[in-house]
Amino acid sequence: MKKSNLLLICAAFVLAACNAPKASDSADSPVDKILLRDFNPTVVNNIPVTNVDKAKFPIIDMHSHDYVEDAGQIAQWCKNMDEVGVLHTAIMHCSWIGRPFEEVVELYAPYKDRFRFWCCFDYSDMSPEGIEKACALLERYHNELGATGVGELGDKGEGDTYARPVEGRDIHIDDPRIQPLIRKAGELHMPISIHIAEPYWMYLPMDETNDGMVNAVNWHVDTTNCYGYWKLMETFENAVRENPGTLFIACHYLNMSHDWPTLGAMLDKYPNMYVDISARVAESAHTPRATREFLIKYQDRVLFGTDNGFEPEMYRNIFRVLETNDEHFYIPEFGYHWALSAFNLPDDVLKKIYHDNAERILTEYK
Numbered sequence: 001m002k003k004s005n006l007l008l009i010c011a012a013f014v015l016a017a018c019n020a021p022k023a024s025d026s027a028d029s030p031v032d033k034i035l036l037r038d039f040n041p042t043v044v045n046n047i048p049v050t051n052v053d054k055a056k057f058p059i060i061d062m063h064s065h066d067y068v069e070d071a072g073q074i075a076q077w078c079k080n081m082d083e084v085g086v087l088h089t090a091i092m093h094c095s096w097i098g099r100p101f102e103e104v105v106e107l108y109a110p111y112k113d114r115f116r117f118w119c120c121f122d123y124s125d126m127s128p129e130g131i132e133k134a135c136a137l138l139e140r141y142h143n144e145l146g147a148t149g150v151g152e153l154g155d156k157g158e159g160d161t162y163a164r165p166v167e168g169r170d171i172h173i174d175d176p177r178i179q180p181l182i183r184k185a186g187e188l189h190m191p192i193s194i195h196i197a198e199p200y201w202m203y204l205p206m207d208e209t210n211d212g213m214v215n216a217v218n219w220h221v222d223t224t225n226c227y228g229y230w231k232l233m234e235t236f237e238n239a240v241r242e243n244p245g246t247l248f249i250a251c252h253y254l255n256m257s258h259d260w261p262t263l264g265a266m267l268d269k270y271p272n273m274y275v276d277i278s279a280r281v282a283e284s285a286h287t288p289r290a291t292r293e294f295l296i297k298y299q300d301r302v303l304f305g306t307d308n309g310f311e312p313e314m315y316r317n318i319f320r321v322l323e324t325n326d327e328h329f330y331i332p333e334f335g336y337h338w339a340l341s342a343f344n345l346p347d348d349v350l351k352k353i354y355h356d357n358a359e360r361i362l363t364e365y366k
């Protein structure tokens, strides 16, 4: 056989091997079988994995709830806080189906140095006289029971459905009827923590175009008969603008972590507005560079919060995202299919977000 013929035959073999059907081309390709909700990849990259056992600076957790069943669990919570470096924690009583505010304060009394309490607005009587009584109750909670703030109020479109014991259905934060309560909170120097809307993906069609669908489907908001995302933002902005003497903490980055420029513009406009970072690690750590830039630019207006129980691991996941330079990792509990990357925040920024901004609110705003 001539040498050139042999070469041709070899080339034909190579081509045939390259063109052999791949698993992804065949009818029973795993790509056609694996559901997005089952996507659970193993990272193969040889890249740093950093465990942060304890926060780099002492922390004030500005967003938590009454997760305990009994006093014994409060003792365990304090131990966990010591272990991970949390000085004290704000308990948002509102939005919590459980014991009444008075009982919460009593239960935590032996550990009162470690916890602060946010209470509800009372919507049981919406007449002007009723609202006057609600203002008096707020004052009593503040003066006698030591309520530090109000919240977490929560409006996903149908009004403040987080309120306890009476839901504020159809009562939005800019409702003229509750403005005396908002002013009263300002007079008493009680910040109002409020959860407005949900992350933007929860309002989009649940189809193949929805980037956050895997988690969004669990929290999908049907706005057929209630306010939509941007209308809710308008109610919040109205309240913040009309009540410059009241300090508002927009929980979960105001559920606007998909749109840092718009959120930043609001912070620029309203000095009486802060955001907390609670429960939005996954929604911000898939865009680490943009988030880092936002956190650095608004380092004086961002508060640390958790909103997710009191296991040490829960805190550590957040520390890893804020403190390290790790990239492309998954935290399956957050429910999204995307990988996360950490922010590697500078120390001075970290210290403000962990502690100093909250401390300023809790002392100077008092």
Ligand SMILES: [Zn+2]
Residues within 6 Å of the ligand: 063, 064, 065, 092, 152, 307
């Ligand atoms: Zn919460």
